[in-house]
Amino acid sequence: MESLSNHDPVAKLRCPRCQTRLDVYERRSGGRTIAVTVLGPAVEQTAEGLETIELPDAGPEITCPACRQRFDPSGPYRPIPPLSRGR
Ligand SMILES: [Zn+2]
Numbered sequence: 275m276e277s278l279s280n281h282d283p284v285a286k287l288r289c290p291r292c293q294t295r296l297d298v299y300e301r302r303s304g305g306r307t308i309a310v311t312v313l314g315p316a317v318e319q320t321a322e323g324l325e326t327i328e329l330p331d332a333g334p335e336i337t338c339p340a341c342r343q344r345f346d347p348s349g350p351y352r353p354i355p356p357l358s359r360g361r
């Protein structure tokens with residue numbers, strides 16, 4: 275059996291584009307692995323992959339393995355409210 279301590283995701287995310295659920299794992303060698311846990315309905319049949327490996331210098335954004343959308347994992351992805359609070 276593999277050690278579970280190496281397999282706890284550091285983050286659970288949802289792709290803002292295809293709604294695929296993702297687990298993010300930090301890699302011992304640096305960088306991280308993004309693994310699909312549940313494919314979103316839009317990519318159930320067309321997912322490009324179920325796992326993406328990011329290099330340590332890839333920056334803060336992660337890539338959705340299923341649709342290749344890059345997004346900032348720290349972003350809440352709420353819709354931006356319209357600029358209606360004017361005078
Ligand atoms: Zn996606």
